Amino acid sequence: MSILRNVENGVLILKLNRPSVFNSFNREMALDLQEELKSGARNEEVRVIVITGEGKAFCAGQDLAEATDPNGPELKTIVKDHYNPIIELIRTIEKPIIAGVNGVAAGAGANIALACDITIAKESASFIQAFSKIGLIPDSGGTFFLPRIIGTQKALALMMTGDKISAIDADKMNMIYKAVPDEEFENELYKFANQIAKMPTKGLGLTKKAVNASLSNDLTTQLALEEVLQTEAGQTYDFNEGVSAFLEKRAPEFKGK
């Protein structure tokens, strides 16, 4: 199985599982990841999705053996049918999606991590916009997210050089949420995911929707959207619970709806 799946306490963990090739993507793993994301979106028990890698790497990007196989899929197909749907799913699923970057994240692997809502990485992990090393452009939404996250100067430099950047530097330049010492990584990642899984999932989903739209909205349009989505959030069970708990000075128990 190219993807390992586990659900515990509302957290769906999806592990890229081709460790012998640093979890590089072939068609099977890409399509499997799409199915697992869709299934996690439908599963009401799931309140957070974590994408991480089995073994030493997070994901080395595209499996070049497949991309150069005369009987394999064309580059166009790889981008259109393998990666683009993954990125669209990550952004449109109205649940928090966390990348747990346990090792090298290169090419499409790096950009899938950046497309997630929140990326937590091992300090020893690294990010590589490897595309330029073989004449390609960053895909999997890299040209969309990276300039918006770290600005055009650092983004273009990383894209053009293909230089490796450490998780620690990525954290410092706001590229990821957090780099965590290796020995604490798993604990931190799952503690964090569990914490987010207990929060008002519906509200977090609407937040995600608002941020997605924001990136190409003007201010006035965005303020109007905030009004609509806040009204929707105000009608959830969790908003009532949150306010009641606040007024009663007790801890809230959110149901994610």
Add this chain to the structure above:
Amino acid sequence: MSILRNVENGVLILKLNRPSVFNSFNREMALDLQEELKSGARNEEVRVIVITGEGKAFCAGQDLAEATDPNGPELKTIVKDHYNPIIELIRTIEKPIIAGVNGVAAGAGANIALACDITIAKESASFIQAFSKIGLIPDSGGTFFLPRIIGTQKALALMMTGDKISAIDADKMNMIYKAVPDEEFENELYKFANQIAKMPTKGLGLTKKAVNASLSNDLTTQLALEEVLQTEAGQTYDFNEGVSAFLEKRAPEFKGK
């Protein structure tokens, strides 16, 4: 009075004045702030507006007692009629607006600070996207500004966790202009405001207009806009004064027009 007002040397200081509830917003304070901003916009004597808080907090966001009062305004109304007009005013008033964050800035309080042109905070102050703790989404333009200021990764993490971030960290991640040691905060804030108040106000207003438009323009459109606004700036008294002073090797005396 929910807002304290003072004008000195061209600087209008607006102090949120509900210190017993950490300057949290009720309808009255929101509408008063709108009026004060409009009045400051019209007042030709005013060349800089400072928004700050009375007492220990900058602003704790929405007063939940009001939001949960069955006779109080609905969430929709609060966003539409209280906060959105404040944000629109802050952005469209063609004068520099500085947030002086003297303590905790939570929820709408945090996002009003981020919508200002320049935010200066006490080192001991903090910023909290508190919305997710009660199932809401960031409003008051938070979903517009925060991702544009610190990128989607850190923005979504702060929005989803509702974690407090110190002014010092906010400064490091470019979220605010500057964190200042507590004991120097007032001096620094007003020295800075006074300095800005002596600058060519009309040009600063046009700069603000250009940056507002930029956020949803493409490059070619923005270059054309720079041409239009620069031409307008070139027709001001202050441009003539600035150039004359430069050529005559003396300090300029700008009039703000």
Add this chain to the structure above:
Amino acid sequence: MSILRNVENGVLILKLNRPSVFNSFNREMALDLQEELKSGARNEEVRVIVITGEGKAFCAGQDLAEATDPNGPELKTIVKDHYNPIIELIRTIEKPIIAGVNGVAAGAGANIALACDITIAKESASFIQAFSKIGLIPDSGGTFFLPRIIGTQKALALMMTGDKISAIDADKMNMIYKAVPDEEFENELYKFANQIAKMPTKGLGLTKKAVNASLSNDLTTQLALEEVLQTEAGQTYDFNEGVSAFLEKRAPEFKGK
């Protein structure tokens, strides 16, 4: 000659050459720079363009003597015919353009550096949004790039104050790619340019095209564009060479096409 030109190993070096006035722009130098950029774009031998300054300064922006000369060009003309075409050329030439900031970069000088793909600066260099000091707005794309690179808060502060920022701080806040110790600057700059010149130029050009478009695209549009441009990149000589070299475990020899 207002611009010194040199081509070596695929690197076109353009040196702003009015050192006695800190390489400030007059009409001649602006039009010459446009011609040199166009010529570098056409020249197939050129795979990287470096813009740097002769003498102590990178570029002090507009020559005020010219802007205030009654027989000189109007501000409108200066923006429209001098700077805007330079910025459009820098962004649309499908080759990497590197700013080597050897000293002060002020006004249009600062913003031309920020519009380049990658900016490398001497540690002792500095950046100044000097416009506000004489009542003007940032031009040369400054209102487009600066808020996208460092966020609205730091951008508006730098624009409104006109404060100088050191290259070291500019690096820390992601404003530029890298600040380099003065004594290593030239070596580093040209080593870097030579490294980029040996990379797959066509792919880098398509990357640049993708990032340009990204800044005003929504995600879905951008993913579709990545598909188109990646398909184009996959048809280049250099992609074939890159993949062959990878599979044959040898160093690739890219031709830039």
